[in-house]
Structures are given as C-alpha cells and as structure tokens.
Amino acid sequence: MTQSKYDVTSASDEIPTTDVSAETVTEAADRLITAHFDGVACAPVRDLIGRDDVAAAYLVQERLNAAKVERGARVVGRKIGATSEAVQTQLGVDQPDFGVLFDDMAFSDLGREDGAGIPAGRLIQAKAEAEVAFVLKEDLAEGPLDEAQIRGAIDYAVAALEIVDSRITDWDISFADTVADNASSGLYVLGRDHLTLDEVNPVEVTMSMTINGEEVSTGNGAACLGDPLNAVAWLAHQARTFGEPLRRGQVILSGALGPMRPVSPGDVVTATITGLGTVTTRFENSAVENSAVEKEENA
Numbered sequence: 001m002t003q004s005k006y007d008v009t010s011a012s013d014e015i016p017t018t019d020v021s022a023e024t025v026t027e028a029a030d031r032l033i034t035a036h037f038d039g040v041a042c043a044p045v046r047d048l049i050g051r052d053d054v055a056a057a058y059l060v061q062e063r064l065n066a067a068k069v070e071r072g073a074r075v076v077g078r079k080i081g082a083t084s085e086a087v088q089t090q091l092g093v094d095q096p097d098f099g100v101l102f103d104d105m106a107f108s109d110l111g112r113e114d115g116a117g118i119p120a121g122r123l124i125q126a127k128a129e130a131e132v133a134f135v136l137k138e139d140l141a142e143g144p145l146d147e148a149q150i151r152g153a154i155d156y157a158v159a160a161l162e163i164v165d166s167r168i169t170d171w172d173i174s175f176a177d178t179v180a181d182n183a184s185s186g187l188y189v190l191g192r193d194h195l196t197l198d199e200v201n202p203v204e205v206t207m208s209m210t211i212n213g214e215e216v217s218t219g220n221g222a223a224c225l226g227d228p229l230n231a232v233a234w235l236a237h238q239a240r241t242f243g244e245p246l247r248r249g250q251v252i253l254s255g256a257l258g259p260m261r262p263v264s265p266g267d268v269v270t271a272t273i274t275g276l277g278t279v280t281t282r283f284e285n286s287a288v289e290n291s292a293v294e295k296e297e298n299a
Contacts, residue, residue: 013241018055024048025056029063032181035167036064037071041124042167045181046174057179058242064182065100076251077101078239079162080231081183083255084223087129090259091184093175096225098238099183101251107189107281115280116189120265123165123186126283129260130209130217130271132202132228133160133190134252140236141245150233151197153246157228159191159276161209161269162253164260188253191271191279200275202228207257209271219258228254 028045035042049056069075081097082088088095107116118126137155165186168177178184202221209217225231231254236246246252263269263283270280 016055020049020056025059028060032064033067041169044168044177051174057176060180073102076103079253080235080255083225083231086259087256097179097183099185105187109280115282118283120284127164127260127262128269129256130207133158139247145233145236156194159273159279161189163187189281193277206274216261217258224255231255
C-alpha cells in the first residue's frame, strides 16, 4: 500500500460520541426509512443531527440498516464512499465514509452480453461510479491492519460499478446526511474477471467509464485514498471501531476511481479497468421491459 493520510496502523479505536438524543436519532432514521421503502426522496436530516456529527449520523445509519434487516435483507459486505477528491468535491464533503451492502443490492453481468439489468423505479436519483471491488478470504477483526494483513485477507479483486443513490431530495447533502443515508448506497454490479493481488496491482489501474458509448469519467487507482488497499484498511479500522468487523466472504467496494455521473432509464454504463476487464449495466426503461428481462433470465 502507498502512504496515505488515512493510515490506520496507529489510529485511535475510540468510538465517537454525540450529544444528539436517542429520540432525535430515531426521528432522523424514521425519515430515511420512510423515504427508502416508499421510494420518495425526503428532506435532509441535518436539521435534526447537525451537518458534521459523525457519531449521530452513524447511529441513524445503524437504525436505517436495522430496518432493512428486519424486512429480510442480509448483509453481504461494506462500501467506502467519497474516497476520491473528485467525488468529495461533487458531494461537498472532505472525508470518506462507509455503509453496508445488502444481498438485494447485488447484480452481476455474468451470462448477459449487454450487462446486468437494473429495474426501472428501483432507485430514486441514481448516479454511477467505477471502482475496484474486493472479496475477502479472511476476517479483519484483529491485528495491525498493515499492508501484509490487508493483502493476505483479500481473495480477489474485480471491476465494479456502484450505482449510488440518495434518499435526500436533489442530493442536497452534508457529510452527516450521506453517512446517515447508508453512505448514499444504491446497488452494485460486479464484473466477470476475478484477479488475485499477484495478478493485478490496484494502485496502478486506470479507469474509463462510458454512458451509451460516450466517455464520461476517467481515473486511476491512486485517486482512491492513494491506493484502493488504503481504502480497505481504513474501512477495516472503521468497521472494527464501530463493532462490526469485516468478515470472510464479504464484498468490499473500495471507492470511486473518478467522478460519478447521473444515469437515466435506457442508459447503458460500462467501466473498463486495466487488469480487471469490463463491467456493464443497463437501466431498464419500464416495468414492461423489467418483466421481459425477468422472464428471459428465469428461462
């Protein structure tokens, strides 16, 4: 891993605290829960928890995610948000955050030449970004989280598209808003090629993302906290600090390699990442098309 200001080998394990009341945290979470399950964007929650109260924001996120689990969703991994300066600038934040990945967020372009189909209406205000994903073969619950441990815990790397979404109207977010909203998580699509770290060096990759054949975003591995492996180490430390360490088998979205771009029904998005190949997704136009695709995939 390259040097990073987010080095965790000597970072504090102290959990941040907040003066925001439990009742207010619940009110903020209920606002986001309603927006998520109704599919209708809501007002920001910073009026309740403040713009930069990290501890309160993660408590809200915890309640939002608990509501998803109560409805049958299963945790399959974690994501890191706002890892590149380009995305931090787009979102108006100055630090990364993290969220939870659930089984119903996962898509794959395996078996379809035209990519994974995203159902119409599944998201409120989607944007796409390209990144390197990892799958773990070891827990990251203990230890120094240094380069040797991080590399040894990764089974393989794979090209990924993260389709971020915001339950906050018009993406009008502060840092606390995006944290509370499960780090603006939406869906993700994994590519077909699985490479070990002996086969690809994540910091050296370059990325090009197209929408309908037009290049709309470029970047490289160094844009992700200096190295995507730095992002994994940062996430492992945060997850452990908050009491839910990264586990074997989990998918890790390490963060955008370049700017995110808005997507619309009918769009086809492809990311090409050197050494990892391509990953493609398409956004269905209508419920009729969704039904046709489901029948084809179940045939």
